[in-house]
Amino acid sequence: LVVKDSGFGELIPEAEVMIFDEAHQLPDIASQYFGQSLSSRQLQDLAKDITIAYRTELKDTQQLQKCADRLAQCAQDFRLQLGEPGYRGNLRELLADKNIQRALLLLDDALELCYDVAKLSLGRSALLDAAFERATLYRGRL
Structure with missing residues (x-):
């Protein structure tokens, strides 16, 4: 093509x-x-970067740590719902499973929370600004 x-x-x-x-x-x-892809590794790295930004530059914003922890946990839970590592399959078939639907909804909520919390501190940390951009991208893919 x-x-x-x-x-x-x-x-x-x-x-x-x-x-x-x-x-x-x-x-x-x-x-x-x-297609588009989004891996649990990308989400875990995003959570890690938000945590680093909180611990090094934005110690007054405790919500960053909380949302990063929630994102990391939800990403891990969703990944475990998929079963085999490196899962590839039909999205429609995947979403027929109620457990996966719930895990995906929780993951989406956690990612949105990180986006909202990071947005409040834009401009205060280059690391957090980059994490915010990635959160924006990942929200579109999820």
Whole structure:
């Protein structure tokens, strides 16, 4: 697709039919190129950075520690609900499980709390400002 859009597509003639020899890999390839991902590791790192910002630069904002702890715990709980490490699967099927729905809702709430608490201290710490940007990005992905 990129080759065709960039102008090099003229090298490849138009075709009415395409045959994919490795068609079983199409869902994985499509999710890599067109999907979004958010790992528990990214959320744990965000919680860690918020904690560091609190302990080193923003000691007067105890809510940072509390929201970071909650985010780390909710990320771990959600990860455990998935079972196998490195879980990949259909989101619709995954969300059919009530336990996973609840864990995801709690994770979303924890991430939103970190976003709200960090927003109150914007401009006071470069580390927290960067964490706020990541929280904004992760909220969009979640």
